[in-house]
Amino acid sequence: MFGVVVIAHAVGWAFMLLLALLFEERIPGWYSLEWGMLAGAVGAIGLAAFYKALAVGKMGINAPLASVITAVLPVVFSFRTEGLPHPLQLAGFALALVGIWLMTTQRGGAGNSKGTGLAVVAGIGFSGFLLFIKLAGTRSVFWPLVSARTASCLLMTGIVFLTVDDWKPICGSMGLILLAGILDSGANALYVAATQRGRLDVAAVLSSLYPASTVVLARLVLKERLSGLQTIGVAAALSAILLIAAK
16 A cells, blocks of 8 residues: 555656646745655655554544544644634634544444554644645745655655555556546645635645545445435535635
8 A cells, every 4th residue: 555655656746846847936945845845754654644543443433533633733823823714714614624524434433442543643644744835835836745745755665665565556556546646746736826825724624625525436436325424524514615715
């Protein structure tokens, strides 16, 4: 699994570098690149902890726990630096967190706390990535992500060697891995652009609603049935988006 992430991150690195050159984006100073590398490092640690948490514990507990924590640091930082948002947006934040929890909760998820510490580490890592990449991308979008992917690729490669992980992807899956790398890095670029044009807390909370697309795609592509709680969670997420977008 970690080997697949290395390949996807390498593809994302190449994609961001290509866009930086095509758009002739000016290379930022070391301050920005260093924040980008820190973002990539903590994001990679979070990803490794997340996969380990899912492997040793209940997905129904660890996945929503990590997802909820992901938005915490950017929201707290934004509150302190930009002030409180509109009351409707605050209500949207609360509803979004509830929606995330419901969407990622599975039957049988209760009663097993194994791996929750790793889930907390994962959430902190993801949260740190969202905050640090915002600090890196104050003037540019693509170059900070190039530095972030450089750090994450190096760190994930080290994890692969240390864990003796089978890095070779399943036969026929390379196209999906390439697509995943492009979509992941593209989404990060859109997040950075969003933080440059609006509030950090709004961008972070909306980005943390990614479980909604996962649940919907699982229903459409894999024909997985949504539980009652997941259906309520998707509805809560959609309602939260409307509240957060209100001005």
